[in-house]
Amino acid sequence: MHxxxxxxxxxxLCDEQAVETLVTEGTKYIKQLIEWGGEFDREGGKLVFTQEAxxxxxxxxxxxxxxxxAEFVRSLIARAGQEKTINLTPFANTESLIVRDGRCVGVRFLDPVLRQPREIYAKAVVMATGGAGQLYQHTTNPPVATGDGMAMAYFAGAEMADMEFIQFHPTALNLEKAPRFLLSEAMRGEGGSLKNKxxxxxxxxxxxxxELAPRDIVARSIVAEMRRTGTRTVFLDMTALDEDFLKHRFPKIYETCKFYGLDIAKDMLPVSPAxxxxxxxxxxxxxGRSTLPGLYAAGEVTCTGVHGANRLASNSLLEGLVFGARAGSAAAADSLKAQVSSPKSQDARPVALDLEHGTQISTAVKKRVKRIMWERVGILRDKDSLKRAIKEFDQIAAGNLSTSSRNFVTLARLVATSALWREESRGGHFRNDFPEQDDKFKVHSIQEIGSPIYGSEKISPSVQIKNQ
Ligand SMILES: Cc1cc2nc3c(=O)[nH]c(=O)nc-3n(C[C@H](O)[C@H](O)[C@H](O)COP(=O)(O)OP(=O)(O)OC[C@H]3O[C@@H](n4cnc5c(N)ncnc54)[C@H](O)[C@@H]3O)c2cc1C
Structure with missing residues (x-):
């Protein structure tokens, strides 16, 4: 059962209602995506289903x-493009949220065409800026996954939940001059095996x-095996599978590995977690309602409670579809009741932003934070490593930083603080000094600016009350 x-x-740690919503509404939205032109792999006209860890x-x-x-994104953007009431502004970089009287009423962003900072007011803002894999030195995530949407929401006053739970993918390609390209879970699902040196x-x-154990277990097993054998890599072996099948089933992986001199049908593929x-x-x-009235969120930027302490493979695209649709309809319905007295609702207008320090995360800050996160807030954590990480983040934050750099280091601190607070091991969070699961911590960690971290049994209810 899904x-x-x-x-x-x-x-x-999953919210059972959220999971029920995901599995009961998922099919409806997949069908809708197919109606909108989403093309998924078929054989003899029928959809092909695969298995993952x-x-x-x-x-x-x-x-x-x-x-x-990529196909989800392509079909959704094509559909949005058909709606006359949707204005798309590609490559606009949102800098911060505008909050008035405890309500989110718009965003400040850098207009990519005018190359000018602007602000836009709205009765509802839906945040869908994705995850924060770039916090780590080794990641499968694209460069845009810096988590600034999370930091913006935190600074605006929204509560953050379960920040300590980071999933490390066990099998990212580990070649010196190649990016950490993901060798999909489905490769093990189709029969690939993991081998040591x-x-x-x-x-x-x-x-x-x-090989089909949950990701956190496979990732930690790989780390243990690398330590046992004194290496920095293990190998994914696909050689028992038919070459034509592999080319057809994993075309992008096949081509990428070929580019780096590896034949997935013949070679052992060096991999390590990221x-x-x-x-x-x-x-x-x-x-999709956050604890800040007027702010909604969907996708990896959220904690809906669907994933608990560890995400089941491939549940994230489905979560984005189901809860994205729900956030959109709640934002639209709530907007009818919202009283927002803001200048020229919906019209973007120029604004003066502090651009003195630039809009990008400084390279030095990024490099230092990523290294600390990997070494001290990574797959294996303990009290000392986390305390040292937090101290270093405080030193970095005391500097003269751009908004984006401040967002980045603040987010890193949120992960480290919740990882220090959770004195147990569960899902994607593993403490060497507390290796067992402890039911005292069968709660969600909640952080809000200006308040100490605390545990909450539920993700949802208090959120709804605050928004009424
Ligand atoms: C290599 C890889 C393979 C994966 N495979 C699968 C899979 O097979 N199945 C599955 O379910 N999940 C998979 N995942 C996870 C899944 O892709 C993500 O969880 C999902 O894409 C998140 O969707 P999202 O819309 O929340 O965010 P994203 O897809 O990350 O989109 C966020 C968007 O917001 C933009 N953005 C970010 N910051 C700002 C800002 N400040 N201002 C303006 N725009 C901003 C970004 O540029 C980006 O376009 C995979 C992830 C990776 C990295």
Missing amino acids: EGDTLVAGAG AHSRRRIIHAHGDSTG YGERFMPRYDERA SHYCMGGIRTDLW
């Missing part, structure tokens, strides 16, 4: 072999589910 698999992967059966559709996310398959020694997904984010209810 619901059961999601709850097991979430290690006791911790799924008990084949239930995952894919597009163009291994480009499912001696060519020995090691996963059965760590977990009875072997940061991949943030389970935590802006605390929302089941309709």
Whole structure:
């Protein structure tokens, strides 16, 4: 069962209502995406389903072999382009949220065409800026995944939940001069095995589910095996599979590996873990409402409670679809009641922003934060490493920083603070000094600017009350 698999992967911290919403409404939105032109892989006219880690059966559709996310984006943008009431401004960089009388009433952004800072007012703002994988030195995420949407929401007064839960993907390509390209979970789902430098398959020694164990277990097993054998890599072996099948099933991976001199049908592929997904984010209810009235959120920037302490593979695109639709309809419905007295609602207008320090994250800050996160707030954590990380983040934050640099280091501090607070190991969060799961911590960590961190049994209810 999809619901059961999601709850097991979430290690006791999933919001059951959120998971139920995901699995019951998911099919409806997938069908809608197909009606809107989404093209998913088929055989004989029928959709092809694959299996990924911790799924008990084949239930995952894919597009163009291994480009499912790109197909979601392509079909959604094409659909949005058909709506006359939607104005798309590609490459606009949002800098901060505008808050008046405790309500989010708009955004400040850098207009890419006019090359000018501007602000735009609205009765509702929906944040969909994605995750924060770039906080780490090694990541599968694109350069834009810096998590600034999370930091903007935090600075504007929204609550953040479960920031300590970061998913590390076990198998990112590990070649010196190549980016950490993702070698998809589905490769193990289709029969790939993990081997150490001696060519020995090691996963059965760590977990009875072997290569199909949840990601956090596979990632930690790889780290343990690398330490045991004194190496910085293990290998993904796909050589038992048919070459034509591999070319057809994983075309992008096949081509990328070929570009770097590897034939996935013949060579052992060097892999190691890399940061991949943030389970935590802006605390929302089941309709994408944050705790800041007027601010809604959907996708990886949120914590809806769907993923708990660990995301089940491929649940994120589905979460974006289901809760994106819900956030959109709640934003529209709530807007009818909202009284917002702001200048020229919906018209973007020029504004003076402090651009003295530039709008980008400084290279030095980025490099230092990423290294600290990888070494001290990474796959294996403990009290000392986390305290040292927080101290270093405070030193960095005391400097004269651009807004983007401040966002970046603040977000890193939020992850480290919640990881220090959670004195147990659960899902994507592993403490060497507290290696067991402890039911005292079967709660969500909540952080809000100006208040101490605390644990909450629920993600949703208090959020709804505050927004009424
Ligand atoms: C390599 C890889 C493979 C994956 N494969 C799968 C898979 O097969 N199935 C699955 O379910 N999930 C998969 N995931 C996870 C999934 O892709 C993400 O969780 C999902 O894309 C998140 O969607 P999103 O819309 O929330 O954010 P994103 O897709 O990250 O989109 C966020 C957008 O916001 C923009 N943005 C960011 N900051 C700002 C700002 N300040 N101002 C303006 N715009 C901004 C970004 O440029 C980006 O366009 C994969 C992730 C990676 C990295």
